[in-house]
Amino acid sequence: MVMWWPCSHREPGDNGLTTERYARQLLHWGEENQQRISQATVLIAGVGGLGAMVSQLLVRAGVGRLYLVDDGIIDWPDLNRQVLYGEKDIGCGKLQLASERLCAINSATEISLIEGRIDEDFVMPTDLNAVADCLDNYQSRFLLDELTPQGVFFVHGGLHGDHGQVLTLQSGKSQPLANIFAGACQPKGDIPVTPDNVVIVAGLMVNELFATLFGEPKLLNRCLVISLIDFHISFLDV
Amino acid sequence: MIEVQFFSLLRILLKQERIELSAVEEETVAQLLTRVQQQLSTSFVQKLLTEEGNMHPGTIILVNRHNIHHLEALQTPVRDGDVVAMFPPGAGG
Numbered sequence: 001m002v003m004w005w006p007c008s009h010r011e012p013g014d015n016g017l018t019t020e021r022y023a024r025q026l027l028h029w030g031e032e033n034q035q036r037i038s039q040a041t042v043l044i045a046g047v048g049g050l051g052a053m054v055s056q057l058l059v060r061a062g063v064g065r066l067y068l069v070d071d072g073i074i075d076w077p078d079l080n081r082q083v084l085y086g087e088k089d090i091g092c093g094k095l096q097l098a099s100e101r102l103c104a105i106n107s108a109t110e111i112s113l114i115e116g117r118i119d120e121d122f123v124m125p126t127d128l129n130a131v132a133d134c135l136d137n138y139q140s141r142f143l144l145d146e147l148t149p150q151g152v153f154f155v156h157g158g159l160h161g162d163h164g165q166v167l168t169l170q171s172g173k174s175q176p177l178a179n180i181f182a183g184a185c186q187p188k189g190d191i192p193v194t195p196d197n198v199v200i201v202a203g204l205m206v207n208e209l210f211a212t213l214f215g216e217p218k219l220l221n222r223c224l225v226i227s228l229i230d231f232h233i234s235f236l237d238v
Numbered sequence: 239m240i241e242v243q244f245f246s247l248l249r250i251l252l253k254q255e256r257i258e259l260s261a262v263e264e265e266t267v268a269q270l271l272t273r274v275q276q277q278l279s280t281s282f283v284q285k286l287l288t289e290e291g292n293m294h295p296g297t298i299i300l301v302n303r304h305n306i307h308h309l310e311a312l313q314t315p316v317r318d319g320d321v322v323a324m325f326p327p328g329a330g331g
């Protein structure tokens with residue numbers, strides 16, 4: 001079920017481009033690209049480690065509309081990396097808190113909440129420019145990719161310890177994620193995840209999301225593999 | 239030549255990103271792995287294969303961008319000019 005978070009409002013006369021808010025990034029990517037961001041709709045699957053950071057950065061950049069999907073409750077092991085939450089939030093639902101925090105950062109972004117998991121019952125919105133895969137298991141990732149509307153960019157991020165990867169696919173044109181990652185292992189038990197690696201992989205995902213919104217994805221069918229052990233990056237063509 | 243690429247933990251383990259081997263007639267991925275192992279001082283094949291020679295879950299093997307699970311698995315043929323990539327992706331988020 002989609003819930004609309006009623007905090008979206010723009011100040012009179014604010015066209016989203018001329019305010020001081022975006023002055024520093026406008027110097028970098030210009031008004032045309034800012035317009036693309038402000039008109040974009042992105043679905044973020046999972047507002048845990050990656051999703052909390054990805055959603056925050058997109059909102060700070062002035063993305064027009066976000067769909068957030070999650071059904072999790074905040075717990076102590078989340079606090080090392082899930083940047084939207086704190087100690088007082090333990091036991092609360094992630095989705096509602098994430099929307100409140102994001103709304104407080106930038107009320108111009110329209111936020112729609114979809115409480116639930118990515119499973120066979122999930123109904124994918126169709127009005128999307130991009131999907132951010134911030135999930136933590138392959139089964140849901142594969143289904144999310146499969147459900148992504150034709151032509152929409154799917155930006156995948158994943159990590160384990162000091163390693164991570166970011167990959168962009170275009171639904172209907174790229175190989176399905178389930179084909180590429182067939183045989184990948186969902187570890188039993190908890191996956192080692194550190195705050196620094198989450199922020200790095202999330203930052204790279206957001207950089208790539210901007211690139212897709214600007215019409216120039218850099219990682220289309222090209223997996224960026226990051227190793228913090230020796231600050232090494234490499235590319236795996238898929 | 240056949241280029242074999244190692245990513246992430248495999249690259250760290252083997253301390254190298256790639257190795258090139260001459261192509262051999264009618265060679266499979268399984269046979270190529272054996273040849274690669276013979277060229278390297280660090281053992282790694284046990285991380286990919288069980289003692290019975292089946293694939294462990296965890297590391298994906300791509301031949302020319304295609305996962306061997308969707309080809310002929312370990313019996314997938316490799317030929318001159320092929321690129322074989324091995325990558326254990328991270329599942330966490």
